Amino acid sequence: MLTRRDFLTAGLGLCAASLTGCSSDESTKVAIHTWIGYESLYLADHFNWLPENTYLVNNQNATQSLHMLIEGQVQAACMTLDELLLVRSSGVSAKVGLVFNVSAGADMVISRFPIDQLKKIKRLRLGYEAGALGALVLHHFLKAVGLDRQHLVLIDLPPDRQFDEWQNGTVDIVITYEPTASQLLAEGGFRVFDSRHMPERIFDVLAVRPDLLTRHGDNQIQQLINGHFKALEYMQRQRQDALYRIATRQLADVDQVQTALGGVHLPSLERNWHYLSGGDSRLLDAAREVEVLMQLSNLIDSSVVTQDMFDVRWLPRLN
DSSP, X not given: OOOOSOOOOSOGGGGGGGGTTOOOTTOEEEEXXXXXXXXXXXXXXXXXXXXXXXXXXXXXXXXXXXXXXXXXXXSEXXXXXXHHHHHHHTTOOOEEEEEEEEESSSSEEEESSOGGGGGGSSSEEEEEOOSHHHHHXXXXXXXXXXXXXXXXEEEEOOHHHHHHHHHTXXXXXXXXXXXXXXXXXXXXXXXXXXXXXXXXXXXXXXXXXXXXXXXXXHHHHHHHHHHHHHHHHHHHHTHHHHHHHHHHHHXXXXXXXHHHHHTEEOOOHHHHHHHHHTSSTHHHHHHHHHHXXXXXXXXXXXXXXXXXXXXXXXXXXXX
16 A cells, blocks of 8 residues: 555565566666655656656565665666665665655654553563664654663564554554554554654655666656656645545555645755755755664664765756
8 A cells, every 4th residue: 555665575576577668778767666755756657747768667665676776777766765875885876866755744653552651661562664764763752752772672563564463462662654553543552753753854765876877868867857846736736636546546545645645745846956955954964864873773884975965967947
């Protein structure tokens, strides 16, 4: 449904079928998986607003997209900022060419107990996807509620398994997002923290490999990003139609799509210029904070965040 950061559930061979018809030397391929923040590209594709010979390569999860970008099977991929840092730590100089969305409540912590009871319970069992993003939310959650890691038993638990484990009584708290969050709240869970309390820290971006782009490919990425902004405009002007199309594609209902959209901020072209040009340092600040957490979690060995990892070359010009 509205998944974003699922664990790898199948080999990269699954992606091969998506590449059918994309063999032209002039083609540009963009890895993508289902997440509300990327629906602009699916809309642009539906309305033929993407450039000729530019293809969306549909994956089951972000891990597949990450590997495809590293292995050079695609020229660009949709992913979270922490995933981009993993790509760069592999020696691939991928750059941020676009900020799709900023989490503004979409990432949340659901508990069996109200927030004022959390300190009274010893050895709370917390399930979360053990990666940089999960570590980032966990860090801010513990700081906000005054808990320490020693109060917790941390369980590596991706979102697609969280509801079952919650019903089985395996976990007391989970770090999650839609649609799992709504399911847990319906089961009596308490929303004790969300990404509104850590503003502009969780970003979804378009990661681009300039080393794989010809001059024609550069132009295709520019046109693809232009299609993204055209789709954002359509989502504003024709919201109900856009909601219906997104819900139909995701096999979801419109209310669920509305809820998911309510948890993300979709930056304008002007805001993207601020982020990528350095006029607004919050994207760089977030990258540096995530980098430190990734090093502490042994996800990366050395520094990978640099000023040149943000690139405005593919953004449409401001009027």
